[in-house]
Amino acid sequence: MAAAISLPLHMQRDRYDPPSRMAELREQPGLERVTTPLGLHAWLATRYEDVREVLGDATRFSSAGMPALPGSDDDQRAGNLLTLDPPDHTRLRRMLTGEFTVRRIRRLQPRIEQIVDEHLDAMERAGSPADLVEAFALPIPSLVICELLGVPYADRGEFHRRAAIQLDLTRPLAERGAVAAESRAYMGTLVDRASADPGEDMLGMLVREHGAEFSRAELVGVASLLLIAGHETTANMLALGTLALLEHPEQAAAVRADPTATAPAVEELMRYLSVVHSGVPRRVTRDTEVAGTALAEGDFVVVSLPAADRDRALVEDPERLDVGRAAAPHVAFGHGVHHCLGAPLARMEMATAFPALLRRFPSLAVAGDPEFRSAAVVYGLRHLPVSW
């Protein structure tokens, strides 16, 4: 069973909002101290400029410095882009970037529209009410990433379960580690299958074009990350974003009515909700300073993405959701070399799914208490009961 844990400041939320303490911290000089769920003592950056400074400088702030988890070996860590620095990170990321260009993702648009429509049809057939997470928010990005990667969608029950456990901070570390190893073993069988008979999907591309250059463990690591990052993040944005729109009906009406409102609305929902709390803690590589606070080599820095995205330095009236505002350069996808690789895909999925859902069910309403998911690497909703 999940144990109750006390969440560090940068993982606390009150529905859509980071804790009010974040606003105080942004006004104070310097950085705050915080302890991560793994017991790491770190500095906490909350201001937009400070967060961009830390994430934007991989030389001073390393992603590779986290202490190794008990029981993890090199193979378990290989290919994890999140915990690599340039030039290793650059070399691995560059084999994937071509798959996520704006042009390549636009080619997927008709298929994404079809997937969204099929799920709306199924909701309509099953009838009101429904759990939006189960019927819409989770299966859509899941099916999209499965098709893109070449993962059998029939296996979703298992990989959804594993992903949820891996990201659940209330679970014992040993369990999360064991499940991460299971995920890798599963992906290993898919990589081997693709090596024997490479298809047109991304796994096929990886083994065909990069099989000689990268180890099996690296390919498995990269593919495992794509699978988990490809469905968990967008699923939570779709669920939480729908809730936010339904609780701001005039803004839902704008997205429903005007196709040109969609792109800025997606950016505003990303900014306002910033579902990824912070990403990987950064290790300070040499004595330096951020916001006047002296940081010593070996210190760790954690950034709060939601706090940075609620900074007045980014937008006026930052605590207000306003889908009509001009798209702001938020940090919800991160910043620097680790900026979300799948951002164009996530944007396309959201820009397709939100308006289609609102148009299909004009009377869509929240029909019970949404269940928020706080103690996880990605914030969001476990359940969202809706009716129409």
Add this chain to the structure above:
Amino acid sequence: MKIRADRDVCIGAGNCVLAAENVFDQDDDAIVVVLQETPEGADAEAARNAVGSCPSGALSIEGT
């Protein structure tokens, strides 16, 4: 204004293409390609937003 793009620094996030499609494109590896070095009017405004949203710091503007 003149747009500068450092293709060695670019990480291929594509934010610039979404912000200013007339000014930026990506090659097959997702690395930035500048279509207009000296955009004007609405394209200049869009290019400024694109530079602001570049996560890698590959883009910069010379002059005003």
